[in-house]
Amino acid sequence: MAQVSSTVGEQVPTLLSASKSILLRISKFNPELDESSKFMEFTVSYEKWTTVLEAILDVKKHFDHSVAVRYSCRQATCGSCGMLINGKPRLACFTKISELDSDVVTVEPMNNFPVIRDLTVGFEKLFDTHQKIKPYVIRDDTELESDQREFLQSPKEVEQYIQFANCIKCGLCNSACPTMATDSSFVGPQALAQAYRYVADSRDKGKDTRLNIIDESHGIWRCHFAGSCSQVCPKGVDPAMGIQFLRGYLLGFRN
Amino acid sequence: MTKDEHREGIKGMANPGRYGIERIAYLLMRLSGLGLLGYFIAHIYETSNILRGRMGWDDFLAMTQTTEGHIFLALVIGMCVFHTGNGIRIMLGHGGVGVGKPARPDYPYEPASQNYRHKIGIYSSIVFAAVAMMYGMAVMFGE
Ligand code: HEM
Numbered sequence: 001m002a003q004v005s006s007t008v009g010e011q012v013p014t015l016l017s018a019s020k021s022i023l024l025r026i027s028k029f030n031p032e033l034d035e036s037s038k039f040m041e042f043t044v045s046y047e048k049w050t051t052v053l054e055a056i057l058d059v060k061k062h063f064d065h066s067v068a069v070r071y072s073c074r075q076a077t078c079g080s081c082g083m084l085i086n087g088k089p090r091l092a093c094f095t096k097i098s099e100l101d102s103d104v105v106t107v108e109p110m111n112n113f114p115v116i117r118d119l120t121v122g123f124e125k126l127f128d129t130h131q132k133i134k135p136y137v138i139r140d141d142t143e144l145e146s147d148q149r150e151f152l153q154s155p156k157e158v159e160q161y162i163q164f165a166n167c168i169k170c171g172l173c174n175s176a177c178p179t180m181a182t183d184s185s186f187v188g189p190q191a192l193a194q195a196y197r198y199v200a201d202s203r204d205k206g207k208d209t210r211l212n213i214i215d216e217s218h219g220i221w222r223c224h225f226a227g228s229c230s231q232v233c234p235k236g237v238d239p240a241m242g243i244q245f246l247r248g249y250l251l252g253f254r255n
Numbered sequence: 256m257t258k259d260e261h262r263e264g265i266k267g268m269a270n271p272g273r274y275g276i277e278r279i280a281y282l283l284m285r286l287s288g289l290g291l292l293g294y295f296i297a298h299i300y301e302t303s304n305i306l307r308g309r310m311g312w313d314d315f316l317a318m319t320q321t322t323e324g325h326i327f328l329a330l331v332i333g334m335c336v337f338h339t340g341n342g343i344r345i346m347l348g349h350g351g352v353g354v355g356k357p358a359r360p361d362y363p364y365e366p367a368s369q370n371y372r373h374k375i376g377i378y379s380s381i382v383f384a385a386v387a388m389m390y391g392m393a394v395m396f397g398e
């Protein structure tokens with residue numbers, strides 16, 4: 001249950017009976033109307049298991065239905081609810097208020113993505129770069145002939161790429177990346193990790209094609225192995241690992 | 256860079272506060288690289304003073320014999336040692352060495368690339384740089 005306070009800065013104390021509460025600060029910004037973003041503040045009570053998304057939806061339901069937030073699965077599967085939570089990119093549905101260890105929880109739209117409204121950002125570029133690296137198995141005999149069975153893989157072969165296949169395209173990695181912070185043409189950790197996902201797949205024959213795509217001035221060479229992408233990824237994809245492996249191919253350390 | 260894209264910009268790129276020691280190493284690597292580049296250019300200019308003969312050379316070198324000069328040179332030593340040590344770590348990492356092995360990810364999804372080997376590389380580059388700076392200061396100020 002949330003209790004409203006008014007806009008920017010002012011905070012009205014509330015009379016909630018629940019044991020614990022936090023101040024939830026929600027960034028409000030409509031690029032079509034506003035010059036800059038403002039914070040709305042709400043006092044929200046929570047339980048040990050309450051997620052940041054639940055707190056935001058509580059505010060929407062009871063106090064301000066205009067808060068723009070995107071979500072769907074509520075279980076870290078659809079990749080819709082990425083936002084900055086206390087300054088770090090995280091999934092709102094996968095972050096419990098109790099684990100933040102703070103009396104104030106500030107939610108803002110992710111960096112390095114255009115803001116549509118409030119907490120919602122545009123993913124066109126993310127999906128474009130994702131598509132650019134050809135995110136599908138490439139081989140000449142893609143169409144199976146009738147007497148063939150599926151392409152078999154051993155568990156060991158699956159292990160080579162399965163962690164990278166966990167990507168839910170939430171964009172947290174691109175939001176944390178220091179190169180993304182300044183370079184609008186950089187292909188980004190999400191797409192690079194997906195390039196590795198397919199290169200590492202034993203069924204795939206598109207390695208050279210993909211290495212060619214990422215071997216350009218705003219491609220893989222802009223990665224400086226700062227590792228922030230891997231630190232924020234909610235699915236254990238570890239983009240930094242995949243990127244360094246790809247670079248290993250290009251530098252001749254691996255073949 | 257347009258405002259529409261809501262990029263974090265240079266401030267975000269250079270903010271080392273949120274993502275652990277690896278992001279601090281990233282910042283120090285940039286700063287030390289640029290610092291060394293500056294020193295390298297200044298060094299060419301400085302050594303070109305030889306064209307002014309012995310007097311000119313000695314004149315210019317006297318700048319390094321002051322307290323500020325000593326501190327400046329100690330910084331150069333620190334940047335050099337950190338940049339080299341961390342540079343070797345990054346070059347290995349960039350080649351895919353020591354960044355862990357792909358595996359089925361399990362909660363809480365600790366990223367294997369951000370492992371203790373690389374952390375040791377970073378911390379030891381910082382410690383080596385500090386020791387070298389102290390040794391350099393001891394030699395310079397001990398004269
Ligand atoms: C043994 C000596 C050195 C090694 C092993 C080394 C290694 C490296 C590496 C691996 C990088 C890339 C880091 C990354 O991907 O972010 C780098 C960047 C750089 N280095 Fe060095 N380097 C050395 C000496 C120098 C010297 C003497 C200078 C100056 C004259 C210098 C200037 C730079 C600059 C300006 C950068 C770019 C920094 C950045 O964009 O982050 N380096 N170095």
Ligand code: SF4
Pocket residue numbers: 166167168169170171172173174189190193229232233234235236237238239
């Ligand atoms: S690699 Fe991780 S952080 Fe990046 S988009 Fe995929 S799931 Fe999200």
Ligand code: FES
Pocket residue numbers: 070071072073074075076077078079080081082091092093094
């Ligand atoms: S709502 Fe689907 S990932 Fe958070």
